[in-house]
Amino acid sequence: MIALLDYDSGNIRSVEKALLKVGAAVRRVRTAEGMVGASGVVLPGVGAFDDCMNALHRQELTEGVCQWIAERRPFLGICVGYQALFERSDEFNSCARGLGIFKGPVIRFQSPPEGPQLKIPQIGWNQIEIDQPDCPLYRGISNKSWFYFVHSFHPQPADSSVIATRTEYGGQFASSVWRDTVFATQFHPEKSQENGLKLLRNFVEIAEAHTAALPPQII
Amino acid sequence: MLARRIIPCLDVHDGKVTRGVQFGRAENGELRCVGDPVELAVRYNEQGADEMVFFDITASAHGRQSMLEVIERAADQCFMPLTVGGGIRTLEDMGQMLRAGADKVSINSSAVTDPDLIRSGAEKYGSQCIVVSIDTKRTAPGKWEVFTAGGRKPTGLQALDWAVRVCKLGAGEIVLNSIDADGTKAGFDLDITRQIADAVGVPVVASGGAGTLDHLAEVLLEGHADAVLAASIFHFGTYTVQQAKEYLRAQGIPVRL
Numbered sequence: 001m002i003a004l005l006d007y008d009s010g011n012i013r014s015v016e017k018a019l020l021k022v023g024a025a026v027r028r029v030r031t032a033e034g035m036v037g038a039s040g041v042v043l044p045g046v047g048a049f050d051d052c053m054n055a056l057h058r059q060e061l062t063e064g065v066c067q068w069i070a071e072r073r074p075f076l077g078i079c080v081g082y083q084a085l086f087e088r089s090d091e092f093n094s095c096a097r098g099l100g101i102f103k104g105p106v107i108r109f110q111s112p113p114e115g116p117q118l119k120i121p122q123i124g125w126n127q128i129e130i131d132q133p134d135c136p137l138y139r140g141i142s143n144k145s146w147f148y149f150v151h152s153f154h155p156q157p158a159d160s161s162v163i164a165t166r167t168e169y170g171g172q173f174a175s176s177v178w179r180d181t182v183f184a185t186q187f188h189p190e191k192s193q194e195n196g197l198k199l200l201r202n203f204v205e206i207a208e209a210h211t212a213a214l215p216p217q218i219i
Numbered sequence: 220m221l222a223r224r225i226i227p228c229l230d231v232h233d234g235k236v237t238r239g240v241q242f243g244r245a246e247n248g249e250l251r252c253v254g255d256p257v258e259l260a261v262r263y264n265e266q267g268a269d270e271m272v273f274f275d276i277t278a279s280a281h282g283r284q285s286m287l288e289v290i291e292r293a294a295d296q297c298f299m300p301l302t303v304g305g306g307i308r309t310l311e312d313m314g315q316m317l318r319a320g321a322d323k324v325s326i327n328s329s330a331v332t333d334p335d336l337i338r339s340g341a342e343k344y345g346s347q348c349i350v351v352s353i354d355t356k357r358t359a360p361g362k363w364e365v366f367t368a369g370g371r372k373p374t375g376l377q378a379l380d381w382a383v384r385v386c387k388l389g390a391g392e393i394v395l396n397s398i399d400a401d402g403t404k405a406g407f408d409l410d411i412t413r414q415i416a417d418a419v420g421v422p423v424v425a426s427g428g429a430g431t432l433d434h435l436a437e438v439l440l441e442g443h444a445d446a447v448l449a450a451s452i453f454h455f456g457t458y459t460v461q462q463a464k465e466y467l468r469a470q471g472i473p474v475r476l
Contacts, residue, residue, distance in 0.1 A: 010317040010344060013291075017320070018298050046322075047345035111420075119422045119445060121347040121391050125222045125269055125475040146222070146475045148300055150322065150347045152391075168220055191300050191322060193264070 001025040003038035007055035015044040018190035022201040032064025040207025045080025049089040053096035074207040077184035086155045103158035118170040121152040128165035147187035222475040224269035224446035253454045264297040266460035275305030294320025325350040328367035341389025351390040356398040382415045397427040404430025412442035432466040
């Protein structure tokens, strides 16, 4: 069962439907206790960084998420749910602290000094360059596959070894990261047609395999 | 590299997709019914459409309820970006549509009446999901006026000024509809599209007038649009989305194929 963290994020229904489509059992979860018994946790997100962080704090989900990740259990962050794993955001007036699972800030796209101005937000389909071919999230997904992006900000990991994919938009940025059992994408797999569903199916399989390998007392 | 988007637009009236010419009036029987919105969405999803726009042309309370059901049904079957417009007047209307599965909401008349709705929407849901749709008509040489209420009401606003202003207020995307070109299949209004695309820092979606694949290429290359919206050429089976993309790729335009 996948625990889908519910803090009234706009894309929760789409993420839920996409997980169901790939055969997962899904439970919407508003508290840390709700994560008990899950094989994987998904943190969706859309909109503003501070709204997301404040809601996670209000529902006392931050500690639960940090503990889940510390226990090396499968986790997937999407869009703002990806940004939330970093330390802080440059978003206008942002003062909320990120979860700090990964070191580095969340920064805004910058128009390059030369050439036509970069349209911000980036809206539409862009390609991924897979940095870590052994990342299980991308099993069966080829390099240069298209995914759907809609965002003005993106994380800038301090440790480039966590970057799973890069994408070109006015320069290269980290479009997803992977470390151990933690995966996170700037793009929206739930809106990326076949490629996105494949990625979600991979995550569900990773989570199920992980749970199957755990000694019974931990579940 | 970010692909230019091809977006089929579904004008929904009373739960059915319709198509008119130059903002034809439903009450005058000037619209042709072309099918069920969700069936069409599924078909365009399979053809590789980059996004889908659902536009409620009745824009009534009853229309909004049936639109919510359309969005939910479409989102259950199409794992692709969905935008919804027409009759969205409040933050709560926006929230309902987003929760139903829409990724972006498009506002038009209500943005003119209450420009603060753009700012408050962007603050609450993020700029990336607030689209301002601008209906414009050339009223004199070099002058494009903004119209609201489905093209019925002149506003006195100039399209370029209004586009710049809505971006300052927090709009994350602009859809530019030419009333003169709508449904005529005679080509987009390249002039005002380029002026606005060059003046604003957010993506501009060109709408109104697509009749041939060359029209699509023209507005992307010469009109500097980031995406194109089209209805008639896809609904009536003139071209598939796939054919449109193959043509654009042959013109050197980056598309997702």
